[in-house]
Amino acid sequence: xxxxxxxxxxxxxxxxxxxxxxxxxxxxxxxxxxxxxxxxxxxxxxxxxxxxxxxxxxxxxxxxxxxxxxxxxxxxxxxxxxxxxxxxxxxxxxxxxxxxxxxxxxxxxxxxxxxxxxxxxxxxxxxxxxxxxxxxxxxxxxxxxxxxxxxxxxxxxxxxxxxxxxxxxxxxxxxxxxxxxxxxxxxxxxxxxxxxxxxxxxxxxxxxxxxxxx
Numbered sequence: 624x625x626x627x628x629x630x631x632x633x634x635x636x637x638x639x640x641x642x643x644x645x646x647x648x649x650x651x652x653x654x655x656x657x658x659x660x661x662x663x664x665x666x667x668x669x670x671x672x673x674x675x676x677x678x679x680x681x682x683x684x685x686x687x688x689x690x691x692x693x694x695x696x697x698x699x700x701x702x703x704x705x706x707x708x709x710x711x712x713x714x715x716x717x718x719x720x721x722x723x724x725x726x727x728x729x730x731x732x733x734x735x736x737x738x739x740x741x742x743x744x745x746x747x748x749x750x751x752x753x754x755x756x757x758x759x760x761x762x763x764x765x766x767x768x769x770x771x772x773x774x775x776x777x778x779x780x781x782x783x784x785x786x787x788x789x790x791x792x793x794x795x796x797x798x799x800x801x802x803x804x805x806x807x808x809x810x811x812x813x814x815x816x817x818x819x820x821x822x823x824x825x826x827x828x829x830x831x832x833x834x835x836x837x
Contacts, residue, residue, distance in 0.1 A: 653678045656708050661782055661815045667715035668779035673746040675775045680706050680739055706735045718747075749773040753780070754796075760784055763795035774800075778808045785816060791824035806835045 636644075653674060660666030674681055683706045704710070717730045727747075732740035752773045754765025759781075768774055781793055797805035809828065813820055829836075 651682050651708070653681050656681060656711075658814075661779070661811055664783050665715065666712060667718040668776050668783070669718060669743075669747050669750070670711050670715050671779040672749070672772050672775035673743050674711070676746065676772050677742065680735075680742075681711070682707050683736075683739070704733050704736045706739050710734045714743075746772055746776075749776055753777060756780055756784060759796050760789040760792055763792035765796060767800055774804055778804070778811065781808060782811050782815065785812060785819065787819065787822055790819055790822050794824050794828045802832060802835055805832065810836065 656666075657671065657674070660671050713734050714731055717727065717734070722730065728740065728744065731743060734740075735743065749768075749770060749772050752768045752770060753776060754768075756765075759765040768777060785793055793808075794805065797808060805828070809825070809832075812825075819825060
């Protein structure tokens, strides 16, 4: 649950009740959220890229340092929507359902608030700069994005698609980009798709680029 200091409509436990449960305090961490995103595949690649570019938008509290009356007004307004790990997962579900633009914009705004949704839309429109991912996985060929955000999207999307049948093509594609891009992909692959570490394509890649992982 939330702490009293979060001012998120919580109530103080009585002493006897508090003594009957275990209290563990956890801190919000973007690294932990991204690990969850990559390991489960439940977070859309555009959400991952956006949060890499805007790490302070993983969670924006509306309740901190506000009065009870202000809190009531916030939650009664449409702008009660605000970024949290939970709402970003909901955004991912919206994006994965591939709605039309009107529905997408309204839904994202209704989940994380209009200001953040407007910024997020700029990241989502990087979609037009991506190579054809299915073709890339089959042939190892595709256009190369220069934008940092687009590269984040690309890496996250390919991490979802990579398997023993297309790893060689994916690494061949990355050979045409700056080495640090393939290193970023490989580091995530080794962390979240460890079974591919024994793949001949990775062995070949590591002979040439293994020193970059140090």
